[in-house]
Amino acid sequence: MEKTSAAGPAAPKRARARNRRGEGSRLREDIISAAAALLDETGDEHAITLRSVARKVGIAAPSIYPHFPDQPAIMLAVVQREFAELETLLRSVAQEAGDDPRDQLYAVCRSYLAFAKSHPERYRTMFGGLWMPTLGDNSLTEEDLVSLGSTAIQVLVDVLTDCAAAGQCAISDPGLDAITLWLSLHGLAHQRAVIRAFPWSEESIADSIIARITCLKDA
The missing domain is CATH 1.10.10 (Arc Repressor Mutant, subunit A)
Known part of the structure; x- marks a missing residue:
């Protein structure tokens, strides 16, 4: 009734x-x-x-x-869309930063950290959350998982390449250095998320990471 x-x-x-x-x-x-x-x-x-x-x-x-076909396929689509939005954001801020590759690099890295901070649950899921299944038990393929985030990382590769071409940083392998930089930024984003009281200046740590990994030259 x-x-x-x-x-x-x-x-x-x-x-x-x-x-x-x-x-x-x-x-x-x-x-x-x-x-x-x-x-x-x-x-x-x-x-x-x-x-x-x-x-x-x-x-x-x-x-x-x-x-x-199954729940992992839905989760994959969620993660793929989030990475697409992250890529769009990073390319947009790089363009808005102007023509100086150094400014673009800082803008991209800071925006990446801001994205992680404002979307904590989605960010955690994007980078290997509990949804990641064992291949063979569902509809996902190895290529589905390996390709995740590649276009967003490419934004870092692009700005580092431009920095090196402008003589603003001393790197020899933009692809490898971009991954190294991303891993460091990801570590900072993770620690900021899991430590209840973050006692350090996030911006100064981020800037130090950027400068040290890319061997960024003084302006």
């Missing part, structure tokens, strides 16, 4: 409106957005299941299968 109150019958939960023909891609994006929202709300990757995502979108769980 439907519950009632003094204000009248309880309003039934509205189901999601069905997509028109050709709008399946919209449902796919809705599924990804719902999974990302659940991650933000719960901070728990285990909370993202086919049932919970379907409930969040307002569809039946089987409606997910034409778009995603």
Whole structure:
């Protein structure tokens, strides 16, 4: 029997409106957005299941299968979208920093750390959270996992290459140095997230990391 109150019958939960023909891609994006929202709300990757995502979108769980064969595929799509947004952010701030490669380098690195700070749950998930499955037990491939984040890292490679070409830093392998720089920034972002009281100046540490790893020359 439907519950009632003094204000009248309880309003039934509205189901999601069905997509028109050709709008399946919209449902796919809705599924990804719902999974990302659940991650933000719960901070728990285990909370993202086919049932919970379907409930969040307002569809039946089987409606997910034409778009995603399993839960790891949904998580992969969430992570891929976050990396795409990170890449867009980093390229945008590099462009806004002007023509000086040194300024672009600092802008990209600082924006990376700001992204990690403002999206802690998503950031943790992007870099090998609990969702990472054992290959062979699901629909994911090794290439799916190996390629994650490569385009965002390429932004660092690009700005380091420009710095070296301008004679502003002493590096010999932009690709390797970009990975080294990223690992150091990632370590800083991780420590900042897990230490309740961070007693050091984050900006000065970040600037020191950038200058020391790239052998950045004085302006």
